[in-house]
Amino acid sequence: MANPVKPESNVVTTCAYCGVGCGFKAETYKGRVVRMIPWKEGKANHGHGCVKGRFAFDYYNHPDRVRTPMIRRSIDEPWQAVSWETAIQHAASEFRRIQNQYGKRSIGAVSSSRCTNEEIFLVQKLARAVMGNNNIDNCARICHSPTQFGLSATVGWGAASQHFDSILKADVILVVGVNPTEGHPVFGSLMKRRIREGAKLIVIDPRRTELVASPHCRATLHLALRPGTNVAVLDSISHVVVREKLYNEAFVRERCEWPEFENWAALVGDDRYSPDVIGPLAGLDPEDIRRAARLYAGGPNSAIYYGLGVTEHSQGSTGVMCLGNLSLACGMLGREGVGVNPMRGQGNVQGGSCLGSWPHVFSGYRFVTDPEVRGSFERDWGVALDDEPGLRLPNMFDAALTGHFRGMYIMGEDPVQSDPNQKHVIAAMRNMECVVLQDLFLNETAKYAHVFLPGSSSLEKEGTFTNAERRVNRVRKVIEPLAGYQDWEIVVMLMNAMGYPAKYGHAGEILDEIARLSPAYKGMSFPLLERIGSAQWPCDENAPEGTEVLHTVKFPRANGRGTFMLTEYVPTTERTNDQFPLLLTTGRILSQYNVGTQTRRTANSLWHPEDVLEISAEDAAARGIQDGDWVSITSRFGATRLRAILSARVNPGVVYTTFHHAKSKANVLTSDQSDWATNCPEYKVTAVEVVRVQPVVENMAADTAEQPAEEAFA
Amino acid sequence: MNLQQPQHREGDRSEAVIDLDRLVLMANQIADFFAPYPPLRRHEGIRNHLRTYWDPRMRKALLDHIDHGGEGLNADVVAGANLLKQADTEQKGYYGPPKA
Numbered sequence A: 001m002a003n004p005v006k007p008e009s010n011v012v013t014t015c016a017y018c019g020v021g022c023g024f025k026a027e028t029y030k031g032r033v034v035r036m037i038p039w040k041e042g043k044a045n046h047g048h049g050c051v052k053g054r055f056a057f058d059y060y061n062h063p064d065r066v067r068t069p070m071i072r073r074s075i076d077e078p079w080q081a082v083s084w085e086t087a088i089q090h091a092a093s094e095f096r097r098i099q100n101q102y103g104k105r106s107i108g109a110v111s112s113s114r115c116t117n118e119e120i121f122l123v124q125k126l127a128r129a130v131m132g133n134n135n136i137d138n139c140a141r142i143c144h145s146p147t148q149f150g151l152s153a154t155v156g157w158g159a160a161s162q163h164f165d166s167i168l169k170a171d172v173i174l175v176v177g178v179n180p181t182e183g184h185p186v187f188g189s190l191m192k193r194r195i196r197e198g199a200k201l202i203v204i205d206p207r208r209t210e211l212v213a214s215p216h217c218r219a220t221l222h223l224a225l226r227p228g229t230n231v232a233v234l235d236s237i238s239h240v241v242v243r244e245k246l247y248n249e250a251f252v253r254e255r256c257e258w259p260e261f262e263n264w265a266a267l268v269g270d271d272r273y274s275p276d277v278i279g280p281l282a283g284l285d286p287e288d289i290r291r292a293a294r295l296y297a298g299g300p301n302s303a304i305y306y307g308l309g310v311t312e313h314s315q316g317s318t319g320v321m322c323l324g325n326l327s328l329a330c331g332m333l334g335r336e337g338v339g340v341n342p343m344r345g346q347g348n349v350q351g352g353s354c355l356g357s358w359p360h361v362f363s364g365y366r367f368v369t370d371p372e373v374r375g376s377f378e379r380d381w382g383v384a385l386d387d388e389p390g391l392r393l394p395n396m397f398d399a400a401l402t403g404h405f406r407g408m409y410i411m412g413e414d415p416v417q418s419d420p421n422q423k424h425v426i427a428a429m430r431n432m433e434c435v436v437l438q439d440l441f442l443n444e445t446a447k448y449a450h451v452f453l454p455g456s457s458s459l460e461k462e463g464t465f466t467n468a469e470r471r472v473n474r475v476r477k478v479i480e481p482l483a484g485y486q487d488w489e490i491v492v493m494l495m496n497a498m499g500y501p502a503k504y505g506h507a508g509e510i511l512d513e514i515a516r517l518s519p520a521y522k523g524m525s526f527p528l529l530e531r532i533g534s535a536q537w538p539c540d541e542n543a544p545e546g547t548e549v550l551h552t553v554k555f556p557r558a559n560g561r562g563t564f565m566l567t568e569y570v571p572t573t574e575r576t577n578d579q580f581p582l583l584l585t586t587g588r589i590l591s592q593y594n595v596g597t598q599t600r601r602t603a604n605s606l607w608h609p610e611d612v613l614e615i616s617a618e619d620a621a622a623r624g625i626q627d628g629d630w631v632s633i634t635s636r637f638g639a640t641r642l643r644a645i646l647s648a649r650v651n652p653g654v655v656y657t658t659f660h661h662a663k664s665k666a667n668v669l670t671s672d673q674s675d676w677a678t679n680c681p682e683y684k685v686t687a688v689e690v691v692r693v694q695p696v697v698e699n700m701a702a703d704t705a706e707q708p709a710e711e712a713f714a
Numbered sequence B: 001m002n003l004q005q006p007q008h009r010e011g012d013r014s015e016a017v018i019d020l021d022r023l024v025l026m027a028n029q030i031a032d033f034f035a036p037y038p039p040l041r042r043h044e045g046i047r048n049h050l051r052t053y054w055d056p057r058m059r060k061a062l063l064d065h066i067d068h069g070g071e072g073l074n075a076d077v078v079a080g081a082n083l084l085k086q087a088d089t090e091q092k093g094y095y096g097p098p099k100a
Helices: A051-055 A084-102 A117-131 A145-154 A164-169 A185-196 A230-243 A249-255 A258-268 A275-282 A286-298 A316-329 A349-354 A371-381 A393-401 A422-430 A444-448 A487-497 A507-517 A526-532 A617-622 A700-704 B020-034 B039-053 B056-067 B075-085
Strands: A009-014 A023-029 A032-038 A107-111 A136-138 A172-176 A200-204 A221-223 A302-306 A339-342 A407-411 A434-439 A451-454 A463-466 A471-475 A534-536 A582-587 A612-615 A630-635 A639-646 A654-658 A686-692
Touching (some): A009 A471, A032 A051, A084 A107, A084 A434, A084 A451, A107 A117, A107 A393, A117 A136, A117 A349, A117 A407, A117 A487, A145 A339, A145 A349, A164 A185, A172 A185, A172 A286, A200 A230, A221 A286, A230 A258, A230 A286, A249 A316, A275 A286, A302 A316, A316 A339, A371 A507, A393 A422, A407 A487, A434 A487, A463 A507, A507 A526, A526 A534, A617 A639, B020 B039, B020 B056, B020 B075, B039 B075, B056 B075
Parallel strands (some): A107 A136, A107 A407, A172 A302, A200 A221, A302 A339, A407 A434, A612 A639
Antiparallel strands (some): A009 A023, A471 A534, A582 A686, A630 A686
């Protein structure tokens, strides 16, 4: 892009892409955003930025942006542009009609990690106070819900124990199922900096990611385990810790529940978790498992960073518990340089988790079944609230298929593209009578929607995001909302139309309400964030400017102690056989972001114009596949086509793809197997077969919709 | 799970809120997690999980299924789910298995 003329003004805000939450100075010229400059004082990024945050902002002004509300009676009819009032009234009356006909619990809402804390909180309020049920979920359901479950169970809070800069004091870095140099680039660079300074790196990942071997960065150990064996391998590492007495007994006795430790040690210490048993099962050298255990336990400061490679499994929550157990046993919590840290994929996944967009907890992870907590919300909101947990997102689709769930409000999400087993989701969407979608674009889900409310990008609104290190950053309005309203204002209109008198003069008033009702956010306010830039929760009278490192004195559990869960390995039912002999796993690439709704509409697409299938030379040769050939990929659930590239990054038996392009239909393949505790889908393990096919004739007409926006000042 | 599931038309509702095969599968997965715990904690763990995370209609469908013989269910699910019927175990929801 040609360097624009001298910008007229600038606003400091927060990037909406990954969970690093970089501060940016957004520069504008004649009312348009022309440049994003990484902000030196941003405490998450210290002046760094990545190729997404710096350059992929044009999407906001793409011709595909919908700027007018639209409605239609049935999904077979064309959209009809209407006024805001008509669209909101239509949505409200349809929701009320469905509730009158099928009961209070027949509708629900889904919020997005691309929206602000204030908006996520309001969608929760829409479901609980206005719809009168707890059918509220968010997209963390399909990524990090096991983090909340597994870490809460062991250390008390489902959040990163450290701030990002803590890694600069780590001696050993254990990276499990996450690819930070592509998924969380600015933090990935910080990690590489520490590795260059001499920290040892252990990578547990089926794929040779960039961290395993790249210029000036080499893993001491890479455990290229077979997809689906995380829990077995982590238990085996713990087995070595227990058998070789590498654990930190003083820490466990002082800070944890000792009897639970003994129960856990008996389980993982059993011969069935010996590296000699688990190594062959997971495709690993048993010695590498021993080395990893000794290295991690030896520290002196060992830090765990993990991602969706841990959570998106049938034992996702168990895998997270394994990490909690291991860090407690080795005393790797409660100071700088250590900890257990989930790397968050979306800009506000942590906020989505914190702010009650869950069917079982209010903001601050407090249960809807708890009368005391529920009472505090009832008093503040002035209505009686449902005391039973609601439906989780996958269960909403399940219940749509049986006719018990008929209407849905979706803010900034594309479940048809991003949720597993697409056929199942589409059948569920078709069964609903009123789907209200609020988004920037007509995404895949829009095909099944009845009301479309044009939302605002993060450049067009006020609010806050909470990043992966629990840091609450300000999102500031750089330009006026293209369709007229910030997303939270639209939610308020819908609440009002449904008969609930919500009224906020400014997004900061919503944050005040969050602070009033959520202990960890008690001290948060726009004035505080103006004054100090950002603050990590918990932020209250004991920590008026927030908290960098958690668990320094005690764990946020009733007795203040960490505890150990029994993490038996249960193999997934999604297995290979003669018909589906390969395991497909998925990931992301640096230049694109998730399902690509935003980045595909920018020049970033030049770097990654299509998803490809990585396949080992051995598996390719056995199938007569050459580099660049088109292949069909078939699972028990569906089939799609991609171009294959021969790659040394995957072992024989494993194939890999990204899921940035809708036309790739990666989720046609994925199964409906899900985590036992949270229903987080098992995206990371799908048994498939790959066959060479004739090249696909590209549908040029369909592709033009995804061309980058014209340059702002061509 | 059956992908060729017929679509339900307006007003046509099957009794269980979620396809029963799926409920049975989900319940058995929960029992698999709690299997290494001693019997009492195992059953309380399953009970608490169902109480805290399952929509009441899902719990009811599971209990109805148990009343009709509970085909396909792990015996621990039956024992855990039956604890849901005891009012004296009604308490605040919390995570994971019962604490020592």
